[in-house]
Amino acid sequence: xxxxxxxxxxxxxxxxxxxxxxxxxxxxxxxxxxxxxxxxxxxxxxxxxxxxxxxxxxxxxxxxxxxxxxxxxxxxxxxxxxxxxxxxxxxxxxxxxxxxxxxxxxxxxxxxxxxxxxxxxxxxxxxxxxxxxxxxxxxxxxxxxxxxxxxxxxxxxxxxxxxxxxxxxxxxxxxxxxxxxxxxxxxxxxxxxxxxxxxxxxxxxxxxxxxxxxxxxxxxxxxxxxxxxxxxxxxxxxxxxxxxxxxxxxxxxxxxxxxxx
Amino acid sequence: xxxxxxxxxxxxxxxxxxxxxxxxxxxxxxxxxxxxxxxxxxxxxxxxxxxxxxxxxxxxxxxxxxxxxxxxxxxxxxxxxxxxxxxxxxxxxxxxxxxxxxxxxxxxxxxxxxxxxxxxxxxxxxxxxxxxxxxxxxxxxxxxxxxxxxxxxxxxxxxx
Numbered sequence: 001x002x003x004x005x006x007x008x009x010x011x012x013x014x015x016x017x018x019x020x021x022x023x024x025x026x027x028x029x030x031x032x033x034x035x036x037x038x039x040x041x042x043x044x045x046x047x048x049x050x051x052x053x054x055x056x057x058x059x060x061x062x063x064x065x066x067x068x069x070x071x072x073x074x075x076x077x078x079x080x081x082x083x084x085x086x087x088x089x090x091x092x093x094x095x096x097x098x099x100x101x102x103x104x105x106x107x108x109x110x111x112x113x114x115x116x117x118x119x120x121x122x123x124x125x126x127x128x129x130x131x132x133x134x135x136x137x138x139x140x141x142x143x144x145x146x147x148x149x150x151x152x153x154x155x156x157x158x159x160x161x162x163x164x165x166x167x168x169x170x171x172x173x174x175x176x177x178x179x180x181x182x183x184x185x186x187x188x189x190x191x192x193x194x195x196x197x198x199x200x201x202x203x204x205x206x207x208x209x210x211x212x213x214x215x216x217x218x219x220x221x222x223x224x225x226x227x228x229x230x231x232x233x234x235x236x237x238x239x240x241x242x243x244x245x246x247x248x249x250x251x252x253x254x255x256x257x258x259x260x261x
Numbered sequence: 262x263x264x265x266x267x268x269x270x271x272x273x274x275x276x277x278x279x280x281x282x283x284x285x286x287x288x289x290x291x292x293x294x295x296x297x298x299x300x301x302x303x304x305x306x307x308x309x310x311x312x313x314x315x316x317x318x319x320x321x322x323x324x325x326x327x328x329x330x331x332x333x334x335x336x337x338x339x340x341x342x343x344x345x346x347x348x349x350x351x352x353x354x355x356x357x358x359x360x361x362x363x364x365x366x367x368x369x370x371x372x373x374x375x376x377x378x379x380x381x382x383x384x385x386x387x388x389x390x391x392x393x394x395x396x397x398x399x400x401x402x403x404x405x406x407x408x409x410x411x412x413x414x415x416x417x418x419x420x421x
Contacts, residue, residue: 023282077389077393
């Protein structure tokens with residue numbers, strides 16, 4: 001099944017989609033929407049990256065800025081105008097910018113099967129490189145970003161060879177604070193490191209329960225932890241690890257600066 | 262498997278019998294003879310195939326032709342009114358915003374979409390708009406100049 005179709009045609013032209021015999025386009029289904037209710041923000045699967053990026057619910061809410069910033073880092077316009085939210089998620093590629101951002105805000109997916117819908121957290125949906133948790137006959141219809149606590153903020157940062165390239169490393173950070181400036185909860189996801197986005201648990205542990213400031217951001221960055229980092233031609237594992245450290249430090253600081261306290 | 266598809270290109274309606282996987286770039290060039298839209302890398306990396314879909318820049322080499330049904334497609338051939346070039350085209354001529362010319366139709370489509378959406382683009386806006394268009398000749402300086410001038414002095418006419 002395709003929505004924007006940008007990935008499948010590239011794969012086909014590289015000879016990687018020879019087993020695909022029939023394409024089904026979701027484009028004419030009424031699944032292009034961004035709407036808010038008491039559950040949170042509902043994003044239809046065929047909403048384009050451009051359309052979501054323009055949504056005030058994302059641009060104006062500090063807790064969801066991570067999503068707006070990830071969308072702004074996806075270039076060029078020719079892709080952003082066509083590629084869809086559903087495609088960015090279902091492709092399950094660690095090179096993409098939107099999945100870590102959606103993971104950081106605890107996104108839940110709504111999947112349509114032959115007879116019924118089911119909900120699945122994004123953390124369980126991304127299984128492996130190019131592999132998601134959809135069963136035969138199922139497709140993604142919606143991403144739901146749950147309502148965010150009022151004292152939360154977020155940020156996204158990306159490092160690539162040029163602004164136009166896929167990431168070498170990206171980081172998505174979400175943080176919530178208590179009344180006395182202590183980190184109540186935090187989620188940090190890294191893209192470009194593993195076969196799917198990975199959670200920087202050791203860095204998060206340096207933040208949770210501590211008073212926030214530059215010092216804890218530095219500690220979180222140093223605590224990165226041991227990941228089996230996938231090397232790329234423009235960045236080996238050691239290089240990517242250093243980049244990840246710097247991005248975590250700066251991204252945590254940026255998110256903290258956005259909290260309203 | 263083929264099916265009937267109707268497309269609106271540069272204000273004209275076309276009824277076509279197309280295979281399910283036909284790409285917009287191939288249909289524009291081969292079926293409609295609109296060769297101004299170029300094929301470069303042919304998988305969304307160079308921007309030579311850029312056309313407008315309802316005013317938004319898209320890569321026609323990655324778009325199934327059937328996805329363009331119900332939308333207004335504009336190619337480089339659809340910009341000028343007879344011999345009268347648009348302000349963007351005139352500015353490219355004045356500023357020599359091209360050398361070999363292969364990337365030019367795609368770049369002019371991206372620039373046209375930009376100025377339509379942001380009439381007074383900043384340098385950063387221009388860079389964002391051109392991120393998906395490669396030019397291997399000019400070094401981009403004359404292209405930026407052409408777009409900037411088209412936005413700020415759109416009424417100046419050429420002497421040709």
